Amino acid sequence: xxxxxxxxxxxxxxxxxxxxxxxxxxxxxxxxxxxxxxxxxxxxxxxxxxxxxxxxxxxxxxxxxxxxxxxxxxxxxxxxxxxxxxxxxxxxxxxxxxxxxxxxxxxxxxxxxxxxxxxxxxxxxxxxxxxxxxxxxxxxxxxxxxxxxxxxxxxxxxxxxxxx
Amino acid sequence: xxxxxxxxxxxxxxxxxxxxxxxxxxxxxxxxxxxxxxxxxxxxxxxxxxxxxxxxxxxxxxxxxxxxxxxxxxxxxxxxxxxxxxxxxxxxxxxxxxxxxxxxxxxxxxxxxxxxxxxxxxxxxxxxxxxxxxxxxxxxxxxxxxxxxxxxxxxxxxxxxxxxxxxxxxxxxxxxxxxxxxxxxxxxxxxxxxxxxxxxxxxxxxxxxxxxxxxxxxxxxxxxxxxxxxxxxxxxxxxxxxxxxxxxxxxxxxxxxxxxxxxxxxxxxxxxxxxxxxxxxxxxxxxxxxx
Numbered sequence: 001x002x003x004x005x006x007x008x009x010x011x012x013x014x015x016x017x018x019x020x021x022x023x024x025x026x027x028x029x030x031x032x033x034x035x036x037x038x039x040x041x042x043x044x045x046x047x048x049x050x051x052x053x054x055x056x057x058x059x060x061x062x063x064x065x066x067x068x069x070x071x072x073x074x075x076x077x078x079x080x081x082x083x084x085x086x087x088x089x090x091x092x093x094x095x096x097x098x099x100x101x102x103x104x105x106x107x108x109x110x111x112x113x114x115x116x117x118x119x120x121x122x123x124x125x126x127x128x129x130x131x132x133x134x135x136x137x138x139x140x141x142x143x144x145x146x147x148x149x150x151x152x153x154x155x156x157x158x159x160x161x162x163x164x
Numbered sequence: 165x166x167x168x169x170x171x172x173x174x175x176x177x178x179x180x181x182x183x184x185x186x187x188x189x190x191x192x193x194x195x196x197x198x199x200x201x202x203x204x205x206x207x208x209x210x211x212x213x214x215x216x217x218x219x220x221x222x223x224x225x226x227x228x229x230x231x232x233x234x235x236x237x238x239x240x241x242x243x244x245x246x247x248x249x250x251x252x253x254x255x256x257x258x259x260x261x262x263x264x265x266x267x268x269x270x271x272x273x274x275x276x277x278x279x280x281x282x283x284x285x286x287x288x289x290x291x292x293x294x295x296x297x298x299x300x301x302x303x304x305x306x307x308x309x310x311x312x313x314x315x316x317x318x319x320x321x322x323x324x325x326x327x328x329x330x331x332x333x334x335x336x337x338x339x340x341x342x343x344x345x346x347x348x349x350x351x352x353x354x355x356x357x358x359x360x361x362x363x364x365x366x367x368x369x370x371x372x373x374x375x376x377x378x379x380x381x382x383x384x385x386x387x388x389x390x391x392x393x394x395x396x397x398x399x400x401x402x403x404x405x406x407x408x409x410x411x412x413x414x415x416x417x418x419x420x421x422x423x424x425x426x427x428x429x430x431x432x433x434x435x436x437x438x439x440x441x442x443x444x445x446x447x448x449x450x451x452x453x454x455x
Contacts, residue, residue, distance in 0.1 A: 009191070019176065023176070025175075042194075046190055047198050047201065049194075103175065107172070122169045
């Protein structure tokens with residue numbers, strides 16, 4: 001029984017760890033912190049694995065990961081990669097990687113709660129309802145936080161880049 | 165570049181450092197977490213069981229006796245007037261009353277005719293022994309001098325010295341102690357048993373038999389009319405002599421000393437407490453019997 005359970009979890013882990021590590025990185029902006037958040041989330045899921053249904057495992061993992069991120073922000077323990085100033089133009093001209101870095105930097109300027117909504121909604125590509133479940137809040141709250149988060153993101157996005 | 169929310173989805177792509185977390189690390193940490201959780205649950209369960217058990221033990225334990233009662237009562241066994249075969253059956257029977265075995269001798273008032281004592285004169289040695297015993301057993305009490313109080317013949321033979329009395333004075337006031345003497349035939353134990361409820365007491369007296377065969381029987385306090393309370397002890401000698409020791413909360417008149425007559429105050433302020441405890445009365449009787 002234990003063997004079957006571990007095999008199921010191993011399959012789940014292998015298929016998803018990198019994706020959730022990237023989602024965590026979008027949340028916190030730091031690869032080592034993202035690794036810790038993802039690892040901690042999978043550990044918690046493993047401890048609950050006998051009670052987790054496979055079809056709802058992703059939703060549970062998203063909830064655990066998001067709450068772990070928000071907890072670190074509340075405790076001030078996150079070593080978020082700080083960007084003092086978003087660059088005016090993408091480094092290296094028109095390269096996609098550079099655009100990503102500008103976007104990532106702007107995202108880090110959004111408050112953590114709104115940032116979590118934006119990441120789940122647009123990075124993880126979840127529906128409004130799924131985000132509400134993951135964050136344990138209402139659909140209306142998700143919508144309002146999304147609107148505010150996008151406004152904050154646009155405000156943090158460099159003017160010169162926006163006008164290109 | 166026009167910023168739209170769709171651009172955020174590109175953040176999942178792009179270069180990233182190789183992950184350092186392996187499945188083995190996650191499984192090992194996960195199992196440790198499972199064990200810690202199980203340990204926490206077990207600890208809580210043990211604590212709850214311990215608290216519940218402790219509560220049950222405390223709740224089920226018998227109530228603590230009031231400190232006043234402790235040390236005031238004799239630890240002698242109560243007299244059991246039933247035949248031996250009844251006592252044996254009773255010992256293994258449940259505590260509920262058994263209609264076949266009769267009432268509990270400790271709590272039931274007896275019925276039937278009880279033997280009468282033949283009263284005799286009190287000897288001087290008895291007066292000295294009892295007075296000495298009172299002084300030793302009641303160090304805080306002022307023990308008065310004997311005086312004959314009865315000029316009325318009690319049941320049986322006797323005269324003016326059938327009953328003598330002295331005052332016992334303590335912080336509660338003046339109380340009284342008297343002795344009288346009688347004789348009986350037969351064994352001391354049988355006669356003591358026959359007189360187990362002679363004072364109208366519903367609770368059985370407590371008994372101790374000395375190595376010489378003297379039976380000392382201490383009776384519970386018995387309230388009477390006019391707020392008089394009597395507590396008696398009887399000492400049955402194997403040679404047929406019996407001495408009756410009686411403590412009272414007040415002095416009563418010679419008239420009420422007669423058997424069956426209601427108590428009447430002999431004047432003086434009313435006192436409600438007896439001048440000694442059951443244990444002290446037993447000690448007086450023991451000292452007297454041993455003297």
